[in-house]
Amino acid sequence: MNPCSEILLVATVEEAELSTRVAKNTGWLLLGRLGSQGLALLFSIVIARRLGEVGLGQYAFIASVVYLGNLATTFGTDMLIMREVAAKRDPTVLPASLIVQLALALPFILLVFLLAPLIPNQTPDVIRALYLYSLALLPLAAYSVFSAALRGLERMAAFTWLNLFNGFFLAAAAWFFVQPGFSIEALAGLLLAVQLLSALAAMLLFASHGRGLWSWQISWKTLAALLVAAAPIAALGLLGALYQRMGIYLLATLQGAAETGLFSAALRVVEAAKLGHFALLGAVFPLMAQAQAAPHPKLQKLFAKTLKLLLLLAGALAVLLFLFSPALIPILFGAEFSASVPLLNILAWLLIPVTLTHYFSLMLLSAKKEKIIMLSLVVSLAALLTFVLLGLPALGPAAVAWGLLLAESLQAAILVVYWLRNPPQKEFYADPQLPQ
Secondary structure (H helix, E strand, O other), X not given: OOHHHHHHHHHHHHHHHHHHHHHHHHHHHHHHHHHHHHHHHHHHHHHHXXXXXXXXXXXXXXXXXXXXXXXXXXXXXXHHHHHHHHHHOOOOHHHHHHHHHHHHHHHHHHHHHHHHHHOOOOOHHHXXXXXXXXXXXXXXXXXXXXXXXXXXXXXXXXXXHHHHHHHHHHHHHHHHHOOOOOOHHHHHHHHHHHHHHHHHHHHHHHHHHOOOOOOOOOOHHHHHHHHHHHHHHHHHHHHHHHHHHHHHHHHHHHOOHHHHHXXXXXXXXXXXXXXXXXXXXXXXXXXXXXXXXXXXXXXXXXXXXXXXXXXXXXXXXHHHHHHHHHHHHHHHXXXXXXXXXXXHHHHHHHHHHHHHHHHHHHHXXXXXXXXXXXXXXXXXXXXHHHHHHHHHHHHOHHHHHHHHHHHHHHHHHHHHHHHHHOOOOHHHHOOOOOOO
């Protein structure tokens, strides 16, 4: 065999192995996403059917506050763990991240106890439920650290089983315990118990897969370096959480639980439709991080194919949701949620700009270019707030749906234009060994 043919054969085998590896990881992540999000959707359906739109709205509000708190106290360390574990196998990043998350969770919980009574349009039982569920930030810290480590190690099968475990207990708890008249405080206690079980499962799975990836020999210097590295990612996560949940916060505080529940039902369907996107991007992100340390042209081809596939999937799903929303909403949530249909018709088209936003955000994050992502989030959040506050009195929840579509499209445009004007450096297309 001549040298050229031999090189071509090796390159073909390497590309096939890389595609197989990504396909396998994507399959596991997709299974986990389908299972966990499907079970989360079942949980929302049970809440909607047994507690009505008010109960669903109350749950959506307290869950959104804790979601925001989780992202704030995670402080970007989950993404940092994935990036550093995938590229360097650093054994100090995990305990340092856990210390940081727990240290931030405690003051956030205290802040909830101090400020929750000041939130407008919330009943005393909702405030007490928020007190209780805010304690979930402590087990969520452990879950975040150990699940991120599994993804960084590309132990996608273990990560999938962890997601399925979490979703199963969430859905089972709702199915067996939540009945008409079930209080929002009892629901918060149920959610807290599920988070404790999930954190324990994450610790046990990591113990069996992460040998050699834990060292308590960390110093103040290590913690300081972690905080500096994680701060831009933390700011991104916090802004992203505000942006993604701003509609829930505005509706809950300015209009009420019923309107929040109607919007939440439509949003839940769209979030479930993103499963394939998150699975594929979750499988590709470790490779994006590795591509920064060990560039390879075949990785670039893989990333380009990934984007094309995601856009085709997003367009198809958007059309399907738009066409079948009049049948889908009553089947899932009941006839009393018919007002969610026009909201779903708008939110369905979010899938296209969301695909661009998530893909280019991960590419830029892997390249440590957080500033442009931050800028795009700030601009999009300002656009969303302006549109919603102006349109809410006349349009109601539809103003939030249109505002999200406008803001997401704006963010996608900013990231795409930046990427096109700042292409990867020539050395990014060098041809070293593929990362293992």
